[in-house]
Amino acid sequence: MAVFSPALVVCLHRLRFGLARPHVIIGLALGVLLALLVVAPMLQLVVTTLTWSDEDLRAHPDAEPGAPTAFHWRRVFSSEISRNVLYVPLANSLVTALGASAVALAVGGLLAWLVVRTDVLGRTWLQTLGVVPYVLPSWTIALVWLILFRSPRAGAGVGLVESATGAPPPDWLAYGPLPIVVVLGLHYFPFAFLLLAAAMRSLDASLEESGEVLGARGGTILRRITVPLLLPALLSAFILTFSKALGTFGTPYLLGLPVRYFTLSTMIYAHIVSRAAAGGYILALVLIVISALTVHANQRAIGARRSFVTITGRGMRTRIRPLGPWRAPAAAFAWGVIAIAVVVPLGLLLWNSLMRYPDDYSLRNLTAHFWIGRSDPAIADGEAGILRNRPILGAAFNSLRLSVATAVLTGVAGLAVGLAVVRGRGTLLAKMVEQVSFLPYLVPSIAFGAVYLAVFLRSWGPLPALYGTFALLVLTCTVKNLPFASRSGIAALMQVSGELEEASAVLGAGLWLRVRRILVPLVASGLLSGVLLAFISTMRELSLIILLITPATRTLTTMTFRYTEQGLPQFANAIIVLLIALILVGELLARRLEARAATAPRERGDRL
Amino acid sequence: MSGAAGASAPLVELRHVTKRFGPVVAVRDFSLAVQPGEFLTLLGPSGCGKTTVLRMIAGLEHPDEGEIWVDGQPVFSWERGVFLPPGARHLGMVFQNFALWPHMTVFENVAFGLQVRRYPPAEIPRRVEEALASLHLEGLGLRYPHELSGGQQQRVALARMLVTGPRLLLMDEPLSNLDAKLRTAMRAEVKRVHAASRATTIYVTHDQIEALTMSDRVAVMRAGQILQLGPPQDLYERPATLFVADFVGNPMINLLRGVMGRGQGATGIAIGPLIVPGQADLPDGAGVVVAVRPEDWQVGQDGAPATVEQVQPTGSDLLLLARLGEHTVLVRAPKDLRVRPGQAIRLSVASHRVNVFDPQTEQAVPFHAA
Numbered sequence: 001m002a003v004f005s006p007a008l009v010v011c012l013h014r015l016r017f018g019l020a021r022p023h024v025i026i027g028l029a030l031g032v033l034l035a036l037l038v039v040a041p042m043l044q045l046v047v048t049t050l051t052w053s054d055e056d057l058r059a060h061p062d063a064e065p066g067a068p069t070a071f072h073w074r075r076v077f078s079s080e081i082s083r084n085v086l087y088v089p090l091a092n093s094l095v096t097a098l099g100a101s102a103v104a105l106a107v108g109g110l111l112a113w114l115v116v117r118t119d120v121l122g123r124t125w126l127q128t129l130g131v132v133p134y135v136l137p138s139w140t141i142a143l144v145w146l147i148l149f150r151s152p153r154a155g156a157g158v159g160l161v162e163s164a165t166g167a168p169p170p171d172w173l174a175y176g177p178l179p180i181v182v183v184l185g186l187h188y189f190p191f192a193f194l195l196l197a198a199a200m201r202s203l204d205a206s207l208e209e210s211g212e213v214l215g216a217r218g219g220t221i222l223r224r225i226t227v228p229l230l231l232p233a234l235l236s237a238f239i240l241t242f243s244k245a246l247g248t249f250g251t252p253y254l255l256g257l258p259v260r261y262f263t264l265s266t267m268i269y270a271h272i273v274s275r276a277a278a279g280g281y282i283l284a285l286v287l288i289v290i291s292a293l294t295v296h297a298n299q300r301a302i303g304a305r306r307s308f309v310t311i312t313g314r315g316m317r318t319r320i321r322p323l324g325p326w327r328a329p330a331a332a333f334a335w336g337v338i339a340i341a342v343v344v345p346l347g348l349l350l351w352n353s354l355m356r357y358p359d360d361y362s363l364r365n366l367t368a369h370f371w372i373g374r375s376d377p378a379i380a381d382g383e384a385g386i387l388r389n390r391p392i393l394g395a396a397f398n399s400l401r402l403s404v405a406t407a408v409l410t411g412v413a414g415l416a417v418g419l420a421v422v423r424g425r426g427t428l429l430a431k432m433v434e435q436v437s438f439l440p441y442l443v444p445s446i447a448f449g450a451v452y453l454a455v456f457l458r459s460w461g462p463l464p465a466l467y468g469t470f471a472l473l474v475l476t477c478t479v480k481n482l483p484f485a486s487r488s489g490i491a492a493l494m495q496v497s498g499e500l501e502e503a504s505a506v507l508g509a510g511l512w513l514r515v516r517r518i519l520v521p522l523v524a525s526g527l528l529s530g531v532l533l534a535f536i537s538t539m540r541e542l543s544l545i546i547l548l549i550t551p552a553t554r555t556l557t558t559m560t561f562r563y564t565e566q567g568l569p570q571f572a573n574a575i576i577v578l579l580i581a582l583i584l585v586g587e588l589l590a591r592r593l594e595a596r597a598a599t600a601p602r603e604r605g606d607r608l
Numbered sequence: 609m610s611g612a613a614g615a616s617a618p619l620v621e622l623r624h625v626t627k628r629f630g631p632v633v634a635v636r637d638f639s640l641a642v643q644p645g646e647f648l649t650l651l652g653p654s655g656c657g658k659t660t661v662l663r664m665i666a667g668l669e670h671p672d673e674g675e676i677w678v679d680g681q682p683v684f685s686w687e688r689g690v691f692l693p694p695g696a697r698h699l700g701m702v703f704q705n706f707a708l709w710p711h712m713t714v715f716e717n718v719a720f721g722l723q724v725r726r727y728p729p730a731e732i733p734r735r736v737e738e739a740l741a742s743l744h745l746e747g748l749g750l751r752y753p754h755e756l757s758g759g760q761q762q763r764v765a766l767a768r769m770l771v772t773g774p775r776l777l778l779m780d781e782p783l784s785n786l787d788a789k790l791r792t793a794m795r796a797e798v799k800r801v802h803a804a805s806r807a808t809t810i811y812v813t814h815d816q817i818e819a820l821t822m823s824d825r826v827a828v829m830r831a832g833q834i835l836q837l838g839p840p841q842d843l844y845e846r847p848a849t850l851f852v853a854d855f856v857g858n859p860m861i862n863l864l865r866g867v868m869g870r871g872q873g874a875t876g877i878a879i880g881p882l883i884v885p886g887q888a889d890l891p892d893g894a895g896v897v898v899a900v901r902p903e904d905w906q907v908g909q910d911g912a913p914a915t916v917e918q919v920q921p922t923g924s925d926l927l928l929l930a931r932l933g934e935h936t937v938l939v940r941a942p943k944d945l946r947v948r949p950g951q952a953i954r955l956s957v958a959s960h961r962v963n964v965f966d967p968q969t970e971q972a973v974p975f976h977a978a
Contacts, residue, residue, distance in 0.1 A: 499704070500707050502666075502703070505667075507695060507720060508694075508696070510695070
């Protein structure tokens with residue numbers, strides 16, 4: 001020892017004692033994994049865009065694959081096609097994402113206010129139903145929009161409106177920005193609803209009452225007290241909706257493409273299927289930068305305000321405001337939203353899946369063929385109904401195993417991140433793990449898919465070429481869901497006082513025993529919500545995996561897509577209904593499990 | 609003062625232990641020896657490092673320097689690179705929030721340590737039942753922690769600590785989460801546990817009543833260091849620093865500015881109109897701080913004139929706020945004293961009852977009757 005400098009000795013000791021702590025080991029392992037799966041792929045993506053590839057040989061025979069080039073960047077940013085490839089789609093992306101966020105915030109905020117702060121009819125039901133649109137795949141309502149307003153240019157005959165009125169709906173109503181904004185807004189409003197309802201619930205009525213006592217009017221109270229207190233939640237809801245809408249693929253594809261209205265996400269897809277991947281990767285990077293800038297701006301804007309909404313545990317009251325004469329219109333609005341976002345879509349989808357010809361809305365056109373029919377060459381190119389159709393059932397199986405695997409893995413990862421972050425609080429390592437596990441959140445889904453496509457087409461680092469394997473889908477979905485799983489893992493572990501673990505450490509319990517007998521039982525129910533979220537979002541995931549799917553790894557979501565493209569909407573709609581049914585069954589099972597976990601100790605205690 | 613002067617080897621010994629949290633030094637060059645069977649309390653305000661010391665002994669924190677010995681073995685040594693994990697130190701610990709596992713029954717909570725230490729499964733129920741019985745918890749084994757009262761939860765925590773028969777018990781503010789009445793009862797319970805097990809106990813608290821009533825020795829801590837270590841009575845009667853004088857004792861001690869001087873033919877300290885006769889190794893005219901316990905005042909015919917400002921009957925006696933020159937002093941007087949606010953009284957204090965401090969160093973200055 002004597003030959004070492006004191007500083008070195010200190011370092012060695014730090015290392016030695018640090019490694020004895022499990023959260024340090026977990027943190028280090030996570031750090032390596034995250035660097036490999038999150039940070040490095042992004043760098044790899046950038047390198048790919050700066051390199052000639054085999055694909056380029058078609059258009060540029062003199063290109064030398066593997067050699068560096070700025071060609072792709074020049075082509076996207078400053079060439080005769082830049083306008084069509086980058087600037088117009090970028091503007092379209094921003095317009096639709098902003099519009100969708102505005103719709104979502106308005107609808108979700110109003111609904112939250114009605115449910116939390118007023119005596120609107122059916123409050124408890126609204127509270128449950130207000131979340132349902134989020135459970136549905138994001139383009140469900142887009143398919144319904146097509147059923148209503150479809151014109152022959154989308155294939156598959158005319159929509160319900162044209163068939164009823166005889167006049168084709170105008171293009172601006174059927175396709176393009178307006179329907180995309182409305183459809184996305186109706187899909188994403190549950191975020192705003194959930195976040196704002198929670199914030200309003202934790203807002204002590206006495207804060208507003210003190211303003212009232214001091215003589216402030218309703219408008220002043222709203223402007224000076226209520227809105228500033230809700231601002232963090234408002235901003236979070238906005239950011240969440242905005243970045244989701246930015247990265248979504250299904251809706252702009254279905255409702256934009258027929259009129260050649262491209263957003264960045266559909267443009268990325270177009271590039272990659274037309275074997276101009278590098279351009280698609282650059283667009284993905286643009287999307288990532290925008291998303292990251294928005295989140296950054298949000299965090300700067302909120303800053304210390306985040307701590308406003310605090311749960312003190314003291315008796316808190318929320319005041320219920322009687323609506324008086326407004327009760328009927330308010331109820332009509334609230335239930336109208338639910339009807340338009342949930343009931344009508346499901347009804348129309350089911351109806352459409354039972355139609356022999358997709359544009360004949362009469363009752364004698366009804367058939368169960370697309371559900372249970374045997375193969376019939378006269379119908380749908382001889383494809384059998386979805387419950388007899390092997391590829392579709394295979395896709396259903398794929399969807400289920402992908403979602404279950406993702407949910408389990410994110411649960412484990414969430415627990416590990418929680419351990420490393422909460423138990424190592426204050427250390428540099430913990431901060432890094434927390435930050436990096438949040439990174440996938442900054443990457444819009446379609447761009448994330450593009451990143452993994454770029455990286456895993458070939459063998460990469462210690463990993464083999466995963467493209468085309470089921471494992472790649474699991475990996476992609478797990479890493480993309482990591483931010484939410486980590487947050488629920490961190491939140492769950494925050495609630496478990498370190499003393500509970502220390503008490504067992506003092507008694508001699510090792511790491512594995514502590515995790516198994518103390519931590520897992522205590523955090524299970526908290527972690528379950530994150531796991532359930534991962535399951536649901538993977539079941540209905542399209543944007544993230546659309547670029548990575550191969551015929552062998554098809555899921556239900558990509559199947560609906562294929563059938564829509566083939567002009568067989570009945571199949572697409574039947575599959576969507578099946579998918580929703582599977583999601584609901586999954587959620588029900590999870591809730592049952594959660595309820596059992598929560599009541600089990602009490603029951604056992606009573607019985608014995 | 610059992611064991612304080614102990615001839616035997618200490619059971620726990622900390623040698624020059626330092627612990628930093630980032631730039632903050634929580635514990636500074638800390639040395640302490642605890643004798644076998646002793647009940648030693650670390651007393652201090654929050655943030656003084658007392659809990660950190662306890663957690664380093666338990667192995668829940670890693671010191672940055674120094675050595676910790678338990679039972680003749682180094683459990684931590686910076687020099688030798690020794691670190692024994694908590695489980696290998698064979699000690700029992702009670703946490704501030706009890707840290708009962710909410711998903712386990714009382715029985716399972718207490719049995720856990722035995723299972724971890726691989727006691728024969730057939731033996732575990734008997735030992736658990738014994739431990740529960742010794743803490744009057746019979747019949748509660750199948751309850752869950754949330755179905756128990758605060759006092760019962762506390763006793764389960766004690767049972768969980770005792771069941772493996774550790775030689776060293778560590779308690780981190782175990783009573784701070786109980787209401788006042790229960791706390792008094794649990795003080796007796798903790799003392800009884802200590803007396804019955806004879807296990808060396810290190811107890812952390814910010815409550816000086818707990819420290820004074822339960823301990824063989826008390827270490828008063830501030831800013832990561834021990835200011836004074838000794839039996840409770842020493843701390844109370846002969847505080848070594850102003851901080852200790854101020855921190856120990858309830859109701860609070862009177863700290864009065866005085867001047868060394870010569871008046872009416874005798875040397876002494878002048879506190880306004882009051883002269884406390886006696887000598888100290890200080891020049892005439894030197895400013896001092898005189899500490900007087902409220903119960904050491906004598907209300908009577910002799911002494912300096914004072915005016916009663918407030919009378920607070922506590923039931924067992926009277927607390928008076930009285931004006932003495934420029935000072936307002938707190939006086940504990942017998943309950944049958946008939947005084948009203950505004951009334952003139954005379955106050956005096958015996959020279960051997962006061963403690964004198966240098967206001968610069970805040971250290972005690974020897975002072976004795978002439």
